Amino acid sequence: MRLNLIAATSTIALALASAAYAADINQAGAKQVQESLTRLLPKRVAKDGFVTVNPAGTRYEIIYDFAKLLKSIDPGSFTVTGLTPWSMFATRLDTGLWSVEGNNSLNVSGSFKASGQPKTEFAYIIETFIFSGVFDPAIGYLRSGDFSTKAVNFSSKTEAExxxxxxxxMKYKLTSSEGAAAGTTNFATSGSAAGFLEKISSREVPPVEIRADTIDFAAAVNGLPVNKVRDIIMFVADHADEKKLAVADGEKLKEMLRDAFPLLTSFNETIDFNNLTVSSAAGNGGAKNLNYEVALDGATDATRFGVGVTADQISFASAIVPAAYSDFVPRQLQLQLAIPNMDFAAFGDEFLKVDFSGASSEDSGKKAVERLFKGGELVMEFPKISAVSSVYDAEISAKVRGRVDTSKDYSMEATVLARDLDKTIAAVQELAKTNAELNQVSFGLMMAKGFAKTDPDGRQRWDISVAQNGSVTINGQVIKGAD
Structure with a gap:
């Protein structure tokens, strides 16, 4: 949601990119701003009168009539009511930058039906959307901005769901700085949303309700060639209705992509759900804190992509889980996954061999993916997977090597660590008194303990190696020979 609002506001600000010299606020200046905006919009949008600009005292008022974007849509497949124009105000600063601000709302409803899909009814309400920022014509984007929304609600409904x-x-902030490379910009945004609520119901699944007191977020993208990316987006939008891209246009798009590469130098995002709860007829659960993070960084020929999820003070209550097993429900969970050493430089070279006019073979995309992973080798790292409850404390780290062209050739190096393993075995043995099948689990844990090494901190350790030939060793002992 926040990214869509920032993007929408920033696109609106593009009206000023070619009119920075218009110091006098008059009708002629308003016309210049309007013309500059229509030049930056897709051709099919610009000609429909989507935007009008008027002098308003010491600033310009820019009005966007979103309903005119829908003129060419078949009313049999899409309908919307309540879509009113939005406006923003732009004031030229002595520095050559522009101050922009707006206060709008949204209350629309409608329906759409895609081919082969059921009809969907929707409603979208924003009580207030207030923003202010500083626009820089040199980059065609906002340098900074403050955004706030109040009472945002969305709903969709079909016959089945x-x-x-x-x-x-929600409140959030946008900041920027010059990138390390000429012509690039770094952007960062952070903020918080309060009172999140989502409800889901369907014929097959009992109603589910998800709540969070607050959702805190932060994101940053570095080294973005803003103007070049904008031009690519506008080029694609202008040709969106074409079934087949002309050869000359395809070559132009390749040139634009090549000139903009590598598009960014790094990206990261974190989201924190605070006091998250999930309620349903099947049971209730939640976490004091649920954190999600994603990052992309490194050189273009050795890029690392990483994802992490952490949950603390987990709670779970359900008739599905008998009370005797409640101690095995984890209180803390952590998962880290990474794909290192991706060669986006080689991927880009191969991707730009694609014939965008549609004449390329089906192998074009496969070749690009193969070059993304050097030599066709896919490496997945699991720096940490851990789970903690009152009866166990386990942690796994691993590296898996495989190939993109087959699922057979793979190898793995992993380390498993466990604290208080005797407590875990005792808990399983207690459950086995009423469930004899758990005796096998208890026996397996005792066997595993026999292979374990003891670390200085008292944890049991198992270093596991699975070779491509199928052989398996644990702490140097051969458990299984080659296939």
Whole structure:
């Protein structure tokens, strides 16, 4: 949601990119701003009168009539009511930058039907959307901005499913700085949403309700060639209705992509759900904190992509889980996954061999993916997977090597660590008194303990190696020979 609002506001600000010299606020200046905006919009949008600009005292008022974007849509497949124009105000600063601000709302409803899909009814409400920022014509984007929304709600409904989601309020901030390379910019945004609520119901699944007191987030992208990316987006939008791209246009798009590469130098995002709860007829659960993070960084020929999820103070109550097993429900979970050493430089070279006019073979995409992973080798790292409850404390780290062209050739190096393993075995043995099948689990844990090494901190350790030939060793002992 926040990214869509930032993007929408920033696109609006593009109206000023070619009119920075218009110091006097008059009708002629308003016309210049309007013309500059229509030049930056897709051709099919610009000609429909989507935007109008008027002098308003010491600033310009820019009005966007979103309903005109829908003129060419078949009313039999898409309908919408309540879509009113939005406006923003732009004031030229002595520095050559522009101050932009707006206060709008949204209350629309409608329906759409895709081919072969059921009809969907929707509603989208934003009580207030307030923003202010500083626009820089040199980069065609906002240098900074403050955004706030109040009472945002969305709902969709089909014959089989109904979903609604919203939050009470949201505030977030956008900042920027010069990138390390000429012509690039670094952007960062951070903020928080309060009172999140989502409800899901369907014929097959009992109603589910998801709540969070607050959702905190932060994101940053570095080394973005803003103007070049904008030009690519506008080029694609201008040709979106064409079934087949002309050869000359395809070559132009390749040139634009090549000139903009590598598009960015790094990206990261974190999201924190605070006091998250999930309620349903099947049971209730939640976590004091649920954190998600994703990062992309490194050189273009050795890029690392990483994802991490952490949950603390987990709670779970359900008739599905007998009370005797409640101690095995984890209180803490952590998962880290990474794909290192991706060669986006080689991927880009191969991708730009694709014939965008549609004449390329089906192997073009496969070749690009193969070059993304050097020599066709895919490496997946699991720096940490851990789970903690009152009866176990386990941690796994691993590296898996395989190939993109087959699922057979793979190898793995892993380390398993366990604290208080005797407590875990005792807990399983207690359950085995009423469930004899768990005796096998208890026996397996005792066998595993026999292979374990003891670390200085008292944890049991198992270093596991699975070779491509199928052989398996644990702490140097051969458990299985080659296939």
């Amino acid at each position: 109904e979903v609604s989601a919203g939050f009470d309020s």
